Amino acid sequence: MPTLRASLVLLAVLTLMICAAAGSMTGRAETGADPLAAMIGDPLLARSDYIENCGGCHGVDGRSAPAQLPELQGRVGYFMCTPDSRAYLIRLPNIAHSRITDNQQLADLVNYVIFGIGGTSAPRGTKPFTEAEVAHERQFALSSVSLKAERARHVESAIRKCGAPASLRQLFVMPAPTH
Structure with missing residues (x-):
């Protein structure tokens, strides 16, 4: 069980990270350089x-390695290339059954992941998730399928139909050692 001091330190670190993000997002939005501000109500x-x-599992910046979870950074946007894989993202159990019950707030979170953490991996012209789309897809939460097999199916589709890199087959890509 964490001590009060450790909890306060963690809270302070998270607060600083959020304040830093807020400052950088505000600056970009004012100059019109932040595309997230146009698609997310409250970045x-x-x-x-x-x-x-x-962030606890996928990493604060979308890098889950070395955990055996899909890395999101620079990769998750490839799942937006087909309607089926797009729906898959919302139907994932931790998304569809999220404690966030407001569908617009959940759409904003997923759009942050896709267009913020995913960087340029989303195909050009990809439309952000809407409140109505999230509400609809949440009704079909994945529960009886193998998530590993389902992910593999969507990865193959993204590689075949959308030119996603073959490295997407890996859960994460470890950086090459520097010498």
């Missing part, structure tokens, strides 16, 4: 929701 809340609900 700071979306990032905070990601850190709270997803």
Whole structure:
């Protein structure tokens, strides 16, 4: 059980990270350089929701390695290339059954992941998730399928139909050692 001091230190670190993100997002939005601001109602809340609900496993910056979970950074956007794989993202149990019950807030979180953490991996012209789309897809949460097999199916589709890199087959890509 963490001590009060350790909990306060963790809270302070998270607060600093959120404040730093808020400052950088605000600066970009004012100059019109932040595309997230145009598709997410509250980018700071979306990032905070990601850190709270997803960051513990997928990493604060979307790098889950060496955990055996899919790395999101620079990769998750490839799942937006077909309607089926797009729906898969919302139907994932931890998304569909999220404690975030407001569908627009959840759409903002997923859009933050796709367009923020995913970087340029989303195909050009990809439309962000809407409140209505999230509400619809949540009804079909995945429960009786192998998530590993389902992910593999969507990865193959993204590679074949959308030119995603073959490295997407790996859960994560370890950086090459530097000499």
